[in-house]
Amino acid sequence: MKKISVSALFAVVLLPLAAQTVSNSFHDIDMVQLARTSGKESSYVIGDNSQSYTAVRYVEPFEINKYETTYALWFRTRVEAEKRGYAFANPGQEGSAGRRGRFPTDAGSLQPVTMISWYDAVVWCNALSEIEGRTPCYTYKGKVLRDSSDTAACDLAVCDWDADGYRLPTETEWEYAARVMKTGFQRGDYASGQEDDSLKGDVRVKSEQTVAWLDINTNMTRTVGTAGTVFTPDAPPAAGSGNANGAGLYDMSGNVLEFCWDWFADYTEQEKGKRAAGPDYGSQRVSRGGSWSPYTAFIFAGDRYSYDPNEVYNYMGFRICSSR
Template identity: 35%
Template structure:
Protein backbone atom coordinates (compact mmCIF):
# COMPACT_ATOMS: atom_id res chain seq x y z
CA UNK A 1 0.00 0.00 0.00
CA UNK A 2 1.48 3.32 -1.01
CA UNK A 3 -0.47 5.93 0.87
CA UNK A 4 2.06 7.63 3.13
CA UNK A 5 -0.30 6.67 5.93
CA UNK A 6 0.51 3.45 7.82
CA UNK A 7 -2.44 1.09 7.81
CA UNK A 8 -1.17 -2.45 8.07
CA UNK A 9 1.70 -4.32 9.69
CA UNK A 10 2.45 -7.00 7.16
CA UNK A 11 2.60 -10.50 8.49
CA UNK A 12 -0.25 -9.88 10.88
CA UNK A 13 -3.86 -10.91 10.23
CA UNK A 14 -5.67 -8.61 7.80
CA UNK A 15 -8.86 -7.19 9.32
CA UNK A 16 -12.02 -7.76 7.27
CA UNK A 17 -12.86 -4.03 7.22
CA UNK A 18 -10.53 -1.08 7.54
CA UNK A 19 -11.54 2.59 7.43
CA UNK A 20 -8.90 5.29 7.41
CA UNK A 21 -10.44 8.75 7.98
CA UNK A 22 -8.32 11.49 6.51
CA UNK A 23 -6.20 9.21 4.31
CA UNK A 24 -5.78 9.63 0.59
CA UNK A 25 -4.86 6.50 -1.36
CA UNK A 26 -3.35 7.33 -4.74
CA UNK A 27 -2.23 3.81 -5.56
CA UNK A 28 -3.21 0.35 -4.36
CA UNK A 29 -0.84 -2.53 -5.10
CA UNK A 30 -1.64 -6.20 -4.69
CA UNK A 31 -0.23 -8.72 -3.80
CA UNK A 32 0.42 -8.60 -0.14
CA UNK A 33 3.74 -10.17 0.74
CA UNK A 34 2.21 -13.56 1.43
CA UNK A 35 0.33 -13.81 -1.89
CA UNK A 36 1.83 -14.33 -5.33
CA UNK A 37 0.36 -13.00 -8.57
CA UNK A 38 1.71 -12.82 -12.07
CA UNK A 39 1.28 -9.02 -12.18
CA UNK A 40 0.56 -6.24 -9.75
CA UNK A 41 -2.90 -4.75 -9.56
CA UNK A 42 -2.74 -0.95 -9.55
CA UNK A 43 -5.61 1.49 -9.16
CA UNK A 44 -4.63 5.06 -10.01
CA UNK A 45 -6.54 8.24 -9.12
CA UNK A 46 -8.85 6.08 -7.10
CA UNK A 47 -10.24 8.45 -4.50
CA UNK A 48 -13.22 10.66 -5.36
CA UNK A 49 -12.48 14.37 -5.15
CA UNK A 50 -15.97 15.30 -3.92
CA UNK A 51 -17.26 15.22 -0.37
CA UNK A 52 -19.28 12.39 1.10
CA UNK A 53 -17.88 9.81 -1.30
CA UNK A 54 -15.80 6.76 -0.49
CA UNK A 55 -14.03 3.97 -2.32
CA UNK A 56 -14.48 0.34 -1.35
CA UNK A 57 -12.21 -2.36 -2.73
CA UNK A 58 -13.17 -6.01 -2.55
CA UNK A 59 -10.13 -8.30 -2.63
CA UNK A 60 -10.74 -12.04 -2.99
CA UNK A 61 -7.75 -14.34 -2.62
CA UNK A 62 -7.43 -18.10 -2.82
CA UNK A 63 -4.91 -20.04 -0.79
CA UNK A 64 -4.89 -23.75 -0.31
CA UNK A 65 -8.23 -24.06 -2.11
CA UNK A 66 -9.96 -21.67 0.28
CA UNK A 67 -11.27 -18.28 -0.85
CA UNK A 68 -11.31 -15.29 1.48
CA UNK A 69 -12.71 -11.84 0.67
CA UNK A 70 -11.42 -8.68 2.34
CA UNK A 71 -13.22 -5.35 2.12
CA UNK A 72 -11.19 -2.13 2.33
CA UNK A 73 -12.91 1.26 2.53
CA UNK A 74 -10.94 4.42 1.86
CA UNK A 75 -12.05 8.00 2.39
CA UNK A 76 -10.57 11.16 0.92
CA UNK A 77 -9.75 13.94 3.35
CA UNK A 78 -12.92 15.86 2.60
CA UNK A 79 -15.11 12.80 2.20
CA UNK A 80 -16.18 12.48 5.81
CA UNK A 81 -14.93 15.80 7.14
CA UNK A 82 -16.00 18.37 4.57
CA UNK A 83 -19.24 20.31 4.89
CA UNK A 84 -20.73 22.02 1.85
CA UNK A 85 -21.33 25.74 2.36
CA UNK A 86 -23.49 27.20 -0.39
CA UNK A 87 -22.85 30.73 -1.58
CA UNK A 88 -25.01 33.63 -0.53
CA UNK A 89 -25.00 37.03 1.15
CA UNK A 90 -24.67 37.89 4.84
CA UNK A 91 -23.86 40.81 7.11
CA UNK A 92 -20.34 40.48 8.50
CA UNK A 93 -19.18 41.98 11.76
CA UNK A 94 -20.70 43.09 15.04
CA UNK A 95 -24.37 42.70 14.18
CA UNK A 96 -25.33 42.60 17.90
CA UNK A 97 -23.63 45.86 18.87
CA UNK A 98 -21.60 44.44 21.74
CA UNK A 99 -18.34 43.55 20.01
CA UNK A 100 -14.91 45.08 19.64
CA UNK A 101 -14.02 48.06 17.48
CA UNK A 102 -12.28 45.81 14.94
CA UNK A 103 -15.64 44.10 14.24
CA UNK A 104 -16.96 47.34 12.77
CA UNK A 105 -18.22 48.62 10.47
CA UNK A 106 -20.63 45.85 9.63
CA UNK A 107 -20.86 45.24 5.89
CA UNK A 108 -22.49 43.01 3.32
CA UNK A 109 -20.50 40.10 1.93
CA UNK A 110 -21.56 37.99 -1.05
CA UNK A 111 -20.13 34.66 -2.16
CA UNK A 112 -20.64 33.75 -5.81
CA UNK A 113 -19.31 30.22 -5.24
CA UNK A 114 -19.80 27.25 -2.95
CA UNK A 115 -17.04 25.85 -0.78
CA UNK A 116 -16.27 22.93 1.49
CA UNK A 117 -15.01 23.61 4.99
CA UNK A 118 -13.72 21.13 7.53
CA UNK A 119 -16.41 19.60 9.68
CA UNK A 120 -13.83 19.48 12.46
CA UNK A 121 -10.59 21.22 13.31
CA UNK A 122 -7.54 19.39 11.95
CA UNK A 123 -6.56 16.71 14.44
CA UNK A 124 -3.22 15.42 15.65
CA UNK A 125 -3.91 12.12 13.85
CA UNK A 126 -4.23 13.97 10.55
CA UNK A 127 -1.33 16.34 11.08
CA UNK A 128 0.97 13.62 12.43
CA UNK A 129 0.42 11.65 9.21
CA UNK A 130 1.61 14.72 7.30
CA UNK A 131 4.70 14.95 9.51
CA UNK A 132 5.50 11.27 9.00
CA UNK A 133 5.10 11.58 5.24
CA UNK A 134 7.28 14.67 4.95
CA UNK A 135 9.87 14.00 7.64
CA UNK A 136 8.80 16.93 9.80
CA UNK A 137 9.01 17.02 13.55
CA UNK A 138 5.64 16.48 15.18
CA UNK A 139 4.32 19.40 17.23
CA UNK A 140 4.14 19.18 21.01
CA UNK A 141 0.84 18.24 22.63
CA UNK A 142 1.79 19.45 26.14
CA UNK A 143 0.96 15.95 27.38
CA UNK A 144 -2.74 16.59 26.80
CA UNK A 145 -2.99 13.76 24.27
CA UNK A 146 -2.96 13.56 20.50
CA UNK A 147 -5.39 11.45 18.45
CA UNK A 148 -8.64 13.33 17.83
CA UNK A 149 -7.65 16.47 19.70
CA UNK A 150 -7.02 19.48 17.45
CA UNK A 151 -3.38 19.88 16.55
CA UNK A 152 -1.68 22.79 18.35
CA UNK A 153 1.65 24.61 18.14
CA UNK A 154 1.39 24.95 14.34
CA UNK A 155 2.48 28.13 12.58
CA UNK A 156 0.37 29.66 9.84
CA UNK A 157 3.10 28.48 7.49
CA UNK A 158 2.78 24.92 8.80
CA UNK A 159 -0.96 25.01 8.16
CA UNK A 160 -0.57 26.14 4.54
CA UNK A 161 2.17 23.54 3.97
CA UNK A 162 -0.30 20.92 5.21
CA UNK A 163 -2.90 22.23 2.76
CA UNK A 164 -0.45 22.09 -0.15
CA UNK A 165 0.53 18.55 0.83
CA UNK A 166 -3.12 17.46 0.75
CA UNK A 167 -3.55 19.06 -2.65
CA UNK A 168 -0.53 17.27 -4.06
CA UNK A 169 -1.74 13.94 -2.69
CA UNK A 170 -5.07 14.37 -4.47
CA UNK A 171 -3.57 15.62 -7.71
CA UNK A 172 -4.91 19.14 -7.22
CA UNK A 173 -3.05 22.38 -7.97
CA UNK A 174 -1.59 23.72 -4.75
CA UNK A 175 -3.29 26.75 -3.23
CA UNK A 176 -0.23 28.65 -1.93
CA UNK A 177 3.12 29.73 -3.28
CA UNK A 178 6.29 30.04 -1.19
CA UNK A 179 5.32 33.58 -0.17
CA UNK A 180 1.89 32.55 1.11
CA UNK A 181 -0.04 33.99 -1.82
CA UNK A 182 -3.15 32.23 -3.11
CA UNK A 183 -2.80 30.53 -6.50
CA UNK A 184 -5.33 29.73 -9.22
CA UNK A 185 -5.40 26.47 -11.16
CA UNK A 186 -2.62 27.71 -13.45
CA UNK A 187 -0.36 28.53 -10.52
CA UNK A 188 -0.83 32.28 -10.97
CA UNK A 189 -1.21 34.50 -7.90
CA UNK A 190 -4.83 35.52 -7.30
CA UNK A 191 -6.81 37.44 -4.71
CA UNK A 192 -10.07 35.72 -5.67
CA UNK A 193 -10.65 32.58 -3.56
CA UNK A 194 -13.24 31.34 -6.05
CA UNK A 195 -10.38 30.66 -8.48
CA UNK A 196 -8.33 28.56 -6.06
CA UNK A 197 -8.64 24.82 -6.65
CA UNK A 198 -6.48 23.21 -3.98
CA UNK A 199 -6.93 22.83 -0.24
CA UNK A 200 -6.44 26.00 1.74
CA UNK A 201 -7.34 27.82 4.92
CA UNK A 202 -10.73 29.55 4.82
CA UNK A 203 -10.77 33.27 4.23
CA UNK A 204 -11.93 35.31 7.19
CA UNK A 205 -15.26 36.01 5.49
CA UNK A 206 -15.77 32.34 4.62
CA UNK A 207 -14.99 31.39 8.21
CA UNK A 208 -17.55 33.79 9.68
CA UNK A 209 -20.20 32.89 7.11
CA UNK A 210 -19.75 29.18 7.85
CA UNK A 211 -19.70 29.78 11.62
CA UNK A 212 -22.97 31.71 11.36
CA UNK A 213 -24.56 28.76 9.56
CA UNK A 214 -24.27 29.97 5.97
CA UNK A 215 -27.58 30.22 4.16
CA UNK A 216 -29.20 28.17 6.93
CA UNK A 217 -28.25 30.65 9.64
CA UNK A 218 -30.65 31.18 12.53
CA UNK A 219 -28.78 34.27 13.68
CA UNK A 220 -26.99 32.73 16.65
CA UNK A 221 -24.28 34.69 18.45
CA UNK A 222 -22.14 31.56 18.87
CA UNK A 223 -21.60 28.88 16.24
CA UNK A 224 -24.85 26.94 16.55
CA UNK A 225 -26.54 28.45 19.60
CA UNK A 226 -27.18 31.53 21.73
CA UNK A 227 -26.26 29.37 24.72
CA UNK A 228 -22.49 29.20 24.65
CA UNK A 229 -22.19 26.07 26.81
CA UNK A 230 -24.06 24.03 24.19
CA UNK A 231 -21.45 24.57 21.49
CA UNK A 232 -18.16 25.81 22.97
CA UNK A 233 -15.29 24.81 25.24
CA UNK A 234 -14.32 28.09 26.90
CA UNK A 235 -13.63 29.90 30.16
CA UNK A 236 -11.12 27.49 31.69
CA UNK A 237 -7.72 29.09 32.18
CA UNK A 238 -6.31 25.82 33.50
CA UNK A 239 -8.10 23.63 30.99
CA UNK A 240 -6.92 21.99 27.81
CA UNK A 241 -8.05 21.09 24.31
CA UNK A 242 -10.91 18.64 23.88
CA UNK A 243 -11.44 16.01 21.22
CA UNK A 244 -13.20 17.50 18.22
CA UNK A 245 -16.96 17.15 17.81
CA UNK A 246 -17.99 16.64 21.43
CA UNK A 247 -20.22 19.73 21.64
CA UNK A 248 -23.27 20.41 19.45
CA UNK A 249 -22.68 21.46 15.81
CA UNK A 250 -24.00 24.59 14.14
CA UNK A 251 -26.78 24.80 11.54
CA UNK A 252 -24.53 23.33 8.83
CA UNK A 253 -23.23 20.47 10.97
CA UNK A 254 -19.83 22.06 11.66
CA UNK A 255 -18.25 21.56 15.08
CA UNK A 256 -16.13 23.70 17.41
CA UNK A 257 -16.20 26.97 15.50
CA UNK A 258 -16.78 28.56 18.90
CA UNK A 259 -14.15 27.67 21.49
CA UNK A 260 -11.76 24.74 21.89
CA UNK A 261 -8.95 26.35 19.84
CA UNK A 262 -8.49 29.43 17.71
CA UNK A 263 -8.23 28.74 13.97
CA UNK A 264 -5.94 30.26 11.35
CA UNK A 265 -7.52 31.98 8.34
CA UNK A 266 -5.85 32.80 5.02
CA UNK A 267 -6.14 36.59 5.34
CA UNK A 268 -3.79 39.19 6.69
CA UNK A 269 -5.39 41.02 9.61
CA UNK A 270 -6.73 44.48 8.76
CA UNK A 271 -9.57 46.95 9.26
CA UNK A 272 -13.05 46.42 7.89
CA UNK A 273 -14.61 48.58 5.20
CA UNK A 274 -18.26 49.61 5.16
CA UNK A 275 -18.47 48.83 1.45
CA UNK A 276 -20.26 45.72 0.23
CA UNK A 277 -17.80 43.06 -0.91
CA UNK A 278 -17.88 40.04 -3.20
CA UNK A 279 -15.63 37.03 -2.55
CA UNK A 280 -13.37 39.07 -0.22
CA UNK A 281 -9.84 38.16 0.80
CA UNK A 282 -7.38 40.55 2.45
CA UNK A 283 -4.05 40.13 0.67
CA UNK A 284 -2.58 43.40 1.97
CA UNK A 285 0.62 42.36 3.74
CA UNK A 286 0.71 43.11 7.44
CA UNK A 287 2.29 41.75 10.59
CA UNK A 288 -0.43 39.30 11.61
CA UNK A 289 -2.72 36.69 10.09
CA UNK A 290 -6.35 36.41 11.16
CA UNK A 291 -7.35 33.85 13.77
CA UNK A 292 -10.95 33.11 14.70
CA UNK A 293 -13.20 31.24 17.10
CA UNK A 294 -11.68 31.66 20.56
CA UNK A 295 -10.39 28.84 22.73
CA UNK A 296 -10.98 26.90 25.93
CA UNK A 297 -9.15 29.57 27.92
CA UNK A 298 -11.11 32.69 26.93
CA UNK A 299 -14.43 34.15 28.03
CA UNK A 300 -17.67 33.63 26.14
CA UNK A 301 -17.46 36.96 24.30
CA UNK A 302 -14.29 35.77 22.57
CA UNK A 303 -16.09 32.73 21.12
CA UNK A 304 -18.73 34.79 19.29
CA UNK A 305 -18.91 34.20 15.53
CA UNK A 306 -18.01 37.86 14.88
CA UNK A 307 -15.02 37.95 17.23
CA UNK A 308 -11.65 38.65 15.59
CA UNK A 309 -8.11 37.99 16.69
CA UNK A 310 -4.70 37.78 15.05
CA UNK A 311 -1.35 36.10 15.53
CA UNK A 312 2.08 36.23 13.95
CA UNK A 313 2.25 33.69 11.11
CA UNK A 314 5.72 32.62 12.25
CA UNK A 315 4.67 31.88 15.82
CA UNK A 316 3.30 28.73 17.41
CA UNK A 317 0.61 28.89 20.08
CA UNK A 318 -0.99 26.30 22.34
CA UNK A 319 -4.58 27.51 21.78
CA UNK A 320 -4.30 27.86 17.98
CA UNK A 321 -5.08 25.29 15.26
CA UNK A 322 -6.81 25.31 11.85
CA UNK A 323 -9.42 23.65 9.65
CA UNK A 324 -9.19 23.13 5.91
CA UNK A 325 -11.32 24.55 3.12
CA UNK A 326 -11.72 24.11 -0.65
CA UNK A 327 -13.65 25.96 -3.34
CA UNK A 328 -16.19 23.85 -5.22
CA UNK A 329 -15.37 23.62 -8.95
Protein backbone atom coordinates in the same frame (compact mmCIF):
# COMPACT_ATOMS: atom_id res chain seq x y z
CA MET B 1 -1.92 12.34 -10.94
CA LYS B 2 -3.74 9.46 -9.30
CA LYS B 3 -5.72 10.54 -6.26
CA ILE B 4 -4.60 8.81 -3.07
CA SER B 5 -6.50 9.12 0.20
CA VAL B 6 -4.18 10.23 2.99
CA SER B 7 -6.32 8.22 5.41
CA ALA B 8 -5.83 5.05 3.40
CA LEU B 9 -2.16 5.80 2.78
CA PHE B 10 -1.45 5.91 6.49
CA ALA B 11 -3.93 3.39 7.82
CA VAL B 12 -0.99 1.35 9.10
CA VAL B 13 0.58 4.29 10.93
CA LEU B 14 -1.96 4.91 13.68
CA LEU B 15 -2.38 2.66 16.67
CA PRO B 16 -5.82 1.29 17.62
CA LEU B 17 -7.66 3.77 19.81
CA ALA B 18 -8.02 2.13 23.20
CA ALA B 19 -8.82 5.16 25.33
CA GLN B 20 -10.64 7.07 22.62
CA THR B 21 -13.72 6.29 20.57
CA VAL B 22 -15.28 7.70 17.43
CA SER B 23 -18.84 7.97 16.24
CA ASN B 24 -19.83 5.83 13.28
CA SER B 25 -19.95 8.91 11.05
CA PHE B 26 -16.57 10.39 12.04
CA HIS B 27 -13.88 10.95 9.40
CA ASP B 28 -11.10 13.46 10.04
CA ILE B 29 -11.60 14.88 6.53
CA ASP B 30 -15.36 15.39 6.15
CA MET B 31 -16.07 18.36 3.91
CA VAL B 32 -19.40 20.23 4.03
CA GLN B 33 -20.61 22.21 1.01
CA LEU B 34 -21.67 25.77 1.86
CA ALA B 35 -22.83 29.00 0.20
CA ARG B 36 -24.62 27.29 -2.65
CA THR B 37 -27.92 29.00 -3.44
CA SER B 38 -29.21 27.72 -6.78
CA GLY B 39 -25.60 27.75 -7.99
CA LYS B 40 -25.18 31.45 -7.16
CA GLU B 41 -23.13 33.27 -4.54
CA SER B 42 -24.63 33.92 -1.10
CA SER B 43 -24.38 37.12 0.89
CA TYR B 44 -24.42 38.20 4.54
CA VAL B 45 -23.20 41.04 6.77
CA ILE B 46 -19.83 40.25 8.35
CA GLY B 47 -19.39 41.62 11.88
CA ASP B 48 -23.15 41.97 12.41
CA ASN B 49 -24.03 42.35 16.13
CA SER B 50 -20.37 41.91 17.09
CA GLN B 51 -18.15 44.62 15.54
CA SER B 52 -18.40 48.40 15.37
CA TYR B 53 -17.77 48.16 11.63
CA THR B 54 -19.59 45.79 9.28
CA ALA B 55 -19.71 45.10 5.55
CA VAL B 56 -21.75 43.07 3.09
CA ARG B 57 -19.96 39.95 1.94
CA TYR B 58 -20.64 37.85 -1.16
CA VAL B 59 -19.53 34.25 -0.78
CA GLU B 60 -18.72 31.84 -3.57
CA PRO B 61 -19.59 28.15 -2.99
CA PHE B 62 -16.92 26.38 -0.93
CA GLU B 63 -16.34 23.33 1.23
CA ILE B 64 -15.07 23.34 4.80
CA ASN B 65 -14.15 20.49 7.10
CA LYS B 66 -16.60 19.53 9.84
CA TYR B 67 -13.71 19.21 12.26
CA GLU B 68 -10.62 21.09 13.32
CA THR B 69 -7.47 19.45 11.97
CA THR B 70 -6.62 16.56 14.28
CA TYR B 71 -3.11 15.76 15.39
CA ALA B 72 -3.46 12.32 13.78
CA LEU B 73 -4.20 13.87 10.39
CA TRP B 74 -1.48 16.48 10.82
CA PHE B 75 1.14 13.90 11.83
CA ARG B 76 0.57 11.35 9.09
CA THR B 77 0.45 14.10 6.46
CA ARG B 78 3.61 15.77 7.78
CA VAL B 79 5.54 12.49 7.80
CA GLU B 80 4.67 11.75 4.17
CA ALA B 81 5.19 15.39 3.13
CA GLU B 82 8.72 15.45 4.51
CA LYS B 83 9.51 12.39 2.39
CA ARG B 84 8.37 14.45 -0.61
CA GLY B 85 10.61 17.42 0.17
CA TYR B 86 8.32 19.55 2.33
CA ALA B 87 9.77 21.23 5.43
CA PHE B 88 8.04 22.49 8.57
CA ALA B 89 9.44 24.85 11.18
CA ASN B 90 7.28 23.25 13.87
CA PRO B 91 6.39 19.55 14.12
CA GLY B 92 3.07 20.15 15.87
CA GLN B 93 1.69 18.96 19.16
CA GLU B 94 -1.18 16.71 20.20
CA GLY B 95 -3.72 19.10 21.72
CA SER B 96 -2.77 21.49 24.51
CA ALA B 97 -0.69 19.09 26.60
CA GLY B 98 0.98 16.66 24.19
CA ARG B 99 4.66 16.41 23.30
CA ARG B 100 5.85 18.08 20.13
CA GLY B 101 6.34 15.91 17.08
CA ARG B 102 5.65 12.66 18.90
CA PHE B 103 3.72 9.71 17.50
CA PRO B 104 -0.05 10.10 18.07
CA THR B 105 -1.30 8.54 21.30
CA ASP B 106 -4.38 6.43 21.85
CA ALA B 107 -5.94 9.03 24.11
CA GLY B 108 -5.20 12.24 22.22
CA SER B 109 -4.70 11.64 18.50
CA LEU B 110 -8.11 13.12 17.70
CA GLN B 111 -7.53 16.30 19.63
CA PRO B 112 -6.65 19.28 17.40
CA VAL B 113 -3.06 19.90 16.41
CA THR B 114 -1.50 22.91 18.14
CA MET B 115 1.93 24.56 18.42
CA ILE B 116 2.11 25.16 14.69
CA SER B 117 2.34 28.55 12.97
CA TRP B 118 0.22 30.03 10.22
CA TYR B 119 3.19 29.38 7.91
CA ASP B 120 3.20 25.70 8.86
CA ALA B 121 -0.53 25.48 8.20
CA VAL B 122 -0.46 26.86 4.65
CA VAL B 123 2.49 24.66 3.64
CA TRP B 124 0.76 21.64 5.21
CA CYS B 125 -2.39 22.39 3.18
CA ASN B 126 -0.26 22.23 0.02
CA ALA B 127 1.23 18.93 1.16
CA LEU B 128 -2.16 17.34 1.87
CA SER B 129 -3.38 18.54 -1.53
CA GLU B 130 -0.42 16.94 -3.32
CA ILE B 131 -0.77 13.66 -1.41
CA GLU B 132 -4.44 13.43 -2.35
CA GLY B 133 -3.83 14.26 -6.01
CA ARG B 134 -5.23 17.78 -5.83
CA THR B 135 -3.68 21.00 -7.09
CA PRO B 136 -1.93 22.94 -4.29
CA CYS B 137 -3.40 26.42 -3.77
CA TYR B 138 -0.45 28.39 -2.40
CA THR B 139 2.43 29.53 -4.61
CA TYR B 140 5.14 32.20 -4.69
CA LYS B 141 6.47 33.31 -8.08
CA GLY B 142 4.81 30.30 -9.64
CA LYS B 143 6.37 27.76 -7.28
CA VAL B 144 4.40 25.70 -4.77
CA LEU B 145 5.12 26.64 -1.14
CA ARG B 146 7.00 23.72 0.42
CA ASP B 147 9.00 25.24 3.29
CA SER B 148 7.30 27.01 6.18
CA SER B 149 10.61 28.47 7.37
CA ASP B 150 10.72 30.57 4.17
CA THR B 151 8.49 33.16 5.76
CA ALA B 152 9.13 35.82 3.12
CA ALA B 153 7.77 33.55 0.40
CA CYS B 154 4.80 32.60 2.58
CA ASP B 155 4.01 36.26 3.32
CA LEU B 156 4.03 37.11 -0.38
CA ALA B 157 2.32 33.93 -1.57
CA VAL B 158 -0.85 34.01 -3.62
CA CYS B 159 -3.79 31.64 -3.43
CA ASP B 160 -5.26 30.04 -6.54
CA TRP B 161 -8.93 30.21 -5.62
CA ASP B 162 -9.87 28.02 -8.58
CA ALA B 163 -7.58 25.15 -7.56
CA ASP B 164 -9.17 22.07 -6.01
CA GLY B 165 -6.55 21.80 -3.25
CA TYR B 166 -6.99 22.32 0.46
CA ARG B 167 -6.44 25.76 1.97
CA LEU B 168 -7.32 27.94 4.93
CA PRO B 169 -10.73 29.61 4.84
CA THR B 170 -10.88 33.34 4.28
CA GLU B 171 -12.28 35.31 7.19
CA THR B 172 -15.43 35.87 5.12
CA GLU B 173 -15.85 32.12 4.59
CA TRP B 174 -15.07 31.34 8.21
CA GLU B 175 -17.71 33.68 9.67
CA TYR B 176 -20.24 32.52 7.08
CA ALA B 177 -19.64 28.91 8.18
CA ALA B 178 -19.87 29.90 11.85
CA ARG B 179 -23.18 31.77 11.54
CA VAL B 180 -25.20 30.24 8.71
CA MET B 181 -28.31 28.28 9.72
CA LYS B 182 -31.03 26.48 7.80
CA THR B 183 -32.88 29.78 7.54
CA GLY B 184 -30.70 32.87 7.65
CA PHE B 185 -27.82 33.57 10.02
CA GLN B 186 -27.35 33.48 13.76
CA ARG B 187 -26.18 36.60 15.57
CA GLY B 188 -22.48 37.32 15.71
CA ASP B 189 -22.60 37.87 19.48
CA TYR B 190 -23.39 34.23 20.22
CA ALA B 191 -21.10 31.22 20.15
CA SER B 192 -21.35 29.32 16.87
CA GLY B 193 -24.30 26.95 17.15
CA GLN B 194 -25.70 28.64 20.24
CA GLU B 195 -28.69 29.95 18.29
CA ASP B 196 -30.82 27.13 16.87
CA ASP B 197 -33.42 28.01 14.23
CA SER B 198 -35.18 24.66 14.72
CA LEU B 199 -36.28 25.86 18.17
CA LYS B 200 -38.64 28.66 19.17
CA GLY B 201 -38.92 31.31 21.86
CA ASP B 202 -36.51 31.39 24.79
CA VAL B 203 -35.13 27.93 24.03
CA ARG B 204 -33.92 29.11 20.62
CA VAL B 205 -30.69 30.23 22.32
CA LYS B 206 -28.79 27.44 24.06
CA SER B 207 -26.04 27.68 26.65
CA GLU B 208 -22.62 28.30 25.11
CA GLN B 209 -21.32 25.35 27.14
CA THR B 210 -23.48 23.01 25.04
CA VAL B 211 -21.69 23.97 21.82
CA ALA B 212 -18.14 24.91 22.82
CA TRP B 213 -15.18 23.81 24.92
CA LEU B 214 -14.16 27.05 26.64
CA ASP B 215 -12.41 28.20 29.79
CA ILE B 216 -15.45 27.62 32.04
CA ASN B 217 -15.95 23.94 31.17
CA THR B 218 -12.43 22.69 30.41
CA ASN B 219 -8.78 23.50 31.14
CA MET B 220 -7.41 21.84 28.01
CA THR B 221 -8.26 20.88 24.44
CA ARG B 222 -10.73 18.07 23.91
CA THR B 223 -11.36 15.49 21.20
CA VAL B 224 -12.81 17.23 18.14
CA GLY B 225 -16.57 17.24 17.79
CA THR B 226 -17.39 16.53 21.45
CA ALA B 227 -18.59 19.92 22.74
CA GLY B 228 -21.79 19.53 24.73
CA THR B 229 -20.98 16.03 25.96
CA VAL B 230 -20.03 14.99 29.48
CA PHE B 231 -16.32 14.25 29.76
CA THR B 232 -15.04 11.59 32.15
CA PRO B 233 -11.52 10.11 32.03
CA ASP B 234 -12.86 6.55 32.14
CA ALA B 235 -15.37 7.09 29.33
CA PRO B 236 -14.34 9.98 27.09
CA PRO B 237 -16.97 11.04 24.55
CA ALA B 238 -16.62 9.81 20.98
CA ALA B 239 -15.17 12.09 18.32
CA GLY B 240 -18.09 13.59 16.41
CA SER B 241 -20.65 12.86 19.14
CA GLY B 242 -21.13 16.44 20.30
CA ASN B 243 -23.31 19.33 19.15
CA ALA B 244 -22.73 20.89 15.73
CA ASN B 245 -23.64 24.39 14.57
CA GLY B 246 -26.28 25.27 12.00
CA ALA B 247 -24.05 24.19 9.12
CA GLY B 248 -23.21 20.84 10.71
CA LEU B 249 -19.71 21.93 11.78
CA TYR B 250 -18.10 21.24 15.15
CA ASP B 251 -15.96 23.45 17.40
CA MET B 252 -16.37 26.62 15.36
CA SER B 253 -16.35 28.25 18.79
CA GLY B 254 -13.91 27.07 21.42
CA ASN B 255 -11.45 24.16 21.64
CA VAL B 256 -8.73 25.88 19.55
CA LEU B 257 -8.44 29.25 17.86
CA GLU B 258 -8.44 28.79 14.07
CA PHE B 259 -6.22 30.42 11.44
CA CYS B 260 -7.77 32.25 8.49
CA TRP B 261 -6.02 33.33 5.28
CA ASP B 262 -6.49 37.09 5.63
CA TRP B 263 -4.14 39.77 6.83
CA PHE B 264 -5.90 41.55 9.72
CA ALA B 265 -7.54 44.89 8.87
CA ASP B 266 -10.81 46.77 9.36
CA TYR B 267 -13.62 45.51 7.16
CA THR B 268 -14.10 47.39 3.91
CA GLU B 269 -16.80 47.05 1.31
CA GLN B 270 -16.22 44.17 -1.06
CA GLU B 271 -15.61 45.04 -4.67
CA LYS B 272 -18.29 43.36 -6.75
CA GLY B 273 -16.92 40.38 -8.60
CA LYS B 274 -13.78 40.24 -6.44
CA ARG B 275 -13.28 37.67 -3.70
CA ALA B 276 -13.16 39.09 -0.18
CA ALA B 277 -9.81 37.79 1.11
CA GLY B 278 -8.41 40.72 3.05
CA PRO B 279 -5.65 43.18 2.06
CA ASP B 280 -2.64 42.14 0.01
CA TYR B 281 -0.16 42.99 2.77
CA GLY B 282 -0.08 43.28 6.54
CA SER B 283 1.75 42.27 9.71
CA GLN B 284 -0.72 39.96 11.44
CA ARG B 285 -3.09 37.26 10.23
CA VAL B 286 -6.69 36.72 11.34
CA SER B 287 -7.65 33.96 13.75
CA ARG B 288 -11.21 33.11 14.77
CA GLY B 289 -13.40 31.18 17.18
CA GLY B 290 -11.69 31.53 20.55
CA SER B 291 -10.43 28.51 22.46
CA TRP B 292 -10.31 26.57 25.71
CA SER B 293 -7.74 29.04 27.06
CA PRO B 294 -8.63 32.16 29.09
CA TYR B 295 -6.13 34.02 26.87
CA THR B 296 -8.59 33.63 23.98
CA ALA B 297 -11.88 33.46 25.85
CA PHE B 298 -13.91 35.52 23.36
CA ILE B 299 -15.61 32.70 21.47
CA PHE B 300 -18.51 34.45 19.73
CA ALA B 301 -18.95 33.81 16.02
CA GLY B 302 -18.13 37.45 15.25
CA ASP B 303 -15.09 37.83 17.53
CA ARG B 304 -11.75 38.49 15.83
CA TYR B 305 -8.13 37.94 16.81
CA SER B 306 -4.87 38.92 15.13
CA TYR B 307 -1.53 37.13 15.48
CA ASP B 308 1.96 37.24 14.02
CA PRO B 309 1.94 34.35 11.51
CA ASN B 310 5.13 33.00 13.09
CA GLU B 311 3.65 32.58 16.58
CA VAL B 312 2.75 29.17 18.01
CA TYR B 313 0.51 28.43 20.99
CA ASN B 314 -1.15 25.41 22.58
CA TYR B 315 -4.56 26.95 21.97
CA MET B 316 -4.15 27.65 18.25
CA GLY B 317 -4.93 25.35 15.31
CA PHE B 318 -6.89 25.37 12.05
CA ARG B 319 -9.41 23.61 9.81
CA ILE B 320 -9.20 23.01 6.08
CA CYS B 321 -11.31 24.45 3.31
CA SER B 322 -11.61 23.95 -0.46
CA SER B 323 -13.07 25.84 -3.40
CA ARG B 324 -14.50 22.64 -4.92
